[in-house]
Amino acid sequence: SILIVDFGSQVTQLIARRVREAGVYSEIAPFNAAAEAFDRLKPNGIILSGGPSSVMWDDSPRAPQAFFDAGIPILGICYGQQTMMEQLGGKVEGGEGGEFGRAFIDVTGTCTLFDGLWAPGEKHQVWMSHGDKVTRLADGFEVVATSEGAPYAIVANEAKRFYAMQFHPEVVHTPDGGKLIANFVRHVCGCAGDWSMAEFRATKIADIRAQVGKGRVICGLSGGVDSAVAAVLIHEAIGDQLTCVFVDHGLMRLNEAEQVVALFRQHYGINLVHVDASETFLGGLAGVTDPEAKRKFIGKAFIDLFEEQARAVGGADFLAQGTLYPDVIESVSFTGGPSVTIKSHHNVGGLPDRMNMKLVEPLRELFKDEVRVLGKELGLPDIFVGRHPFPGPGLAIRIPGEVTQERCDILRKADAVYLEEIRNAGLYDAIWQAFAVLLPVRTVGVMGDGRTYDCVCALRAVTSTDGMTADIYPFDAAFLSRVATRIINEVKGINRVVYDYTSKPPGTIEWE
Numbered sequence: 001s002i003l004i005v006d007f008g009s010q011v012t013q014l015i016a017r018r019v020r021e022a023g024v025y026s027e028i029a030p031f032n033a034a035a036e037a038f039d040r041l042k043p044n045g046i047i048l049s050g051g052p053s054s055v056m057w058d059d060s061p062r063a064p065q066a067f068f069d070a071g072i073p074i075l076g077i078c079y080g081q082q083t084m085m086e087q088l089g090g091k092v093e094g095g096e097g098g099e100f101g102r103a104f105i106d107v108t109g110t111c112t113l114f115d116g117l118w119a120p121g122e123k124h125q126v127w128m129s130h131g132d133k134v135t136r137l138a139d140g141f142e143v144v145a146t147s148e149g150a151p152y153a154i155v156a157n158e159a160k161r162f163y164a165m166q167f168h169p170e171v172v173h174t175p176d177g178g179k180l181i182a183n184f185v186r187h188v189c190g191c192a193g194d195w196s197m198a199e200f201r202a203t204k205i206a207d208i209r210a211q212v213g214k215g216r217v218i219c220g221l222s223g224g225v226d227s228a229v230a231a232v233l234i235h236e237a238i239g240d241q242l243t244c245v246f247v248d249h250g251l252m253r254l255n256e257a258e259q260v261v262a263l264f265r266q267h268y269g270i271n272l273v274h275v276d277a278s279e280t281f282l283g284g285l286a287g288v289t290d291p292e293a294k295r296k297f298i299g300k301a302f303i304d305l306f307e308e309q310a311r312a313v314g315g316a317d318f319l320a321q322g323t324l325y326p327d328v329i330e331s332v333s334f335t336g337g338p339s340v341t342i343k344s345h346h347n348v349g350g351l352p353d354r355m356n357m358k359l360v361e362p363l364r365e366l367f368k369d370e371v372r373v374l375g376k377e378l379g380l381p382d383i384f385v386g387r388h389p390f391p392g393p394g395l396a397i398r399i400p401g402e403v404t405q406e407r408c409d410i411l412r413k414a415d416a417v418y419l420e421e422i423r424n425a426g427l428y429d430a431i432w433q434a435f436a437v438l439l440p441v442r443t444v445g446v447m448g449d450g451r452t453y454d455c456v457c458a459l460r461a462v463t464s465t466d467g468m469t470a471d472i473y474p475f476d477a478a479f480l481s482r483v484a485t486r487i488i489n490e491v492k493g494i495n496r497v498v499y500d501y502t503s504k505p506p507g508t509i510e511w512e
């Protein structure tokens with residue numbers, strides 16, 4: 001396995017991903033918890049990530065010095081290169097202006113990282129993002145690639161199996177980066193490259209059994225992929241020691257709540273408490289039009305109800321959550337910089353503290369698409385595993401203005417027509433997220449010979465890889481007009497359909 005030491009780079013998660021793509025298991029640990037992770041994991045190699053700090057600051061983070069004496073291979077990336085050089089006796093200085101974005105490096109030497117890949121004299125594209133740069137090498141290192149802004153673009157100490165690069169091999173803009181990382185983990189570190197989701201499943205089941213023992217676990221289901229996969233995995237590990245609680249806020253898509261109940265109770269035979277709380281939620285949302293007020297109410301009501309049910313189940317020792325790696329990293333702040341709340345996300349984040357329970361989070365190291373692979377491995381149906389993301393507050397944030405039962409029903413129908421057309425056109429998997437929004441605006445129309453005065457429905461579809469940025473999906477006009485016609489004909493209460501052409505930024509994906 002590989003230990004990735006995180007210095008707070010925005011793209012550390014991609015390193016883990018590339019390592020897994022090479023068929024090797026890895027774990028990421030923040031720099032200040034890396035020593036413990038090392039003892040637990042006993043890795044075959046270490047990768048030091050990039051990060052926003054400068055090694056020239058007084059208290060910038062360092063790798064545990066003992067790592068350099070452990071006799072195992074180390075790869076330093078960007079900040080990881082700089083701290084590695086500095087810690088081994090080299091020197092780093094502030095570059096003039098730095099280098100950001102696409103750059104080309106000249107290969108000037110050879111090392112194991114280049115096996116079957118690069119040879120001296122070649123030029124290759126890489127992605128740089130650095131202000132400081134190494135200006136004196138630590139003993140034993142030689143330069144094997146250079147760029148205009150980084151004379152030490154890649155340096156190697158073959159005897160010690162230490163390598164360091166100024167650019168980011170983990171991002172897609174370094175086309176050979178994945179192969180460089182694969183060479184590191186397989187050729188240099190000697191990892192077998194036979195890691196797969198099947199193995200992950202077996203390892204996690206053993207881990208869960210060891211962690212939980214004879215204890216009882218409670219798990220909240222949301223209808224989303226993450227909590228579903230976590231629940232099925234935990235159930236496989238500990239069977240009836242697991243109880244799932246599904247707080248149904250009545251703001252799900254058409255038939256979704258029924259599907260969740262059928263799948264978990266009937267198909268998997270999991271103990272499931274289904275709390276039908278739509279009246280509580282709709283009651284509390286009456287008269288509420290401010291988006292943040294909706295989000296806060298739903299988040300709090302959800303936690304209250306979950307807690308109440310958990311108490312009713314009685315004596316659970318552990319709370320299971322489908323936390324993914326991106327959720328973990330977002331909650332670790334290295335720079336401490338102020339960030340603005342755009343939306344209060346609802347993901348049951350306050351629960352563990354309030355309930356004073358230990359956490360079981362078997363998906364903590366995975367990315368969304370890997371969770372999907374694991375879900376398939378566990379036999380979850382495709383329609384469930386491949387489902388577009390759905391926000392915790394549900395349809396409430398797709399109904400600007402007041403949320404009522406009637407408006408929810410109208411939106412559910414329109415949304416179902418839209419999604420059915422998307423599936424029929426074979427576009428569902430090409431789209432990150434598609435949904436309908438019911439506007440609080442009424443417009444005049446004419447149907448048959450009569451006047452109509454009904455609501456506007458907006459359609460949204462975006463492509464994205466992580467939900468942080470998004471682009472609109474460019475449907476052809478014939479598709480959009482087919483959907484518009486069907487919605488207006490089939491859904492009473494809507495007489496006009498518009499398509500949202502806003503990317504993120506400046507828009508957000510959801511309307512509220």
Ligand code: XMP
Nearest residue numbers: 345346347389390391392393467508509510
């Ligand atoms: P925005 O609207 O912020 O959404 O561009 C980005 C992604 O996050 C989803 N989303 C949520 N997911 N709880 C969630 O679990 C929430 O409160 C929430 N709000 C938005 C949204 O659907 C999109 O995929």
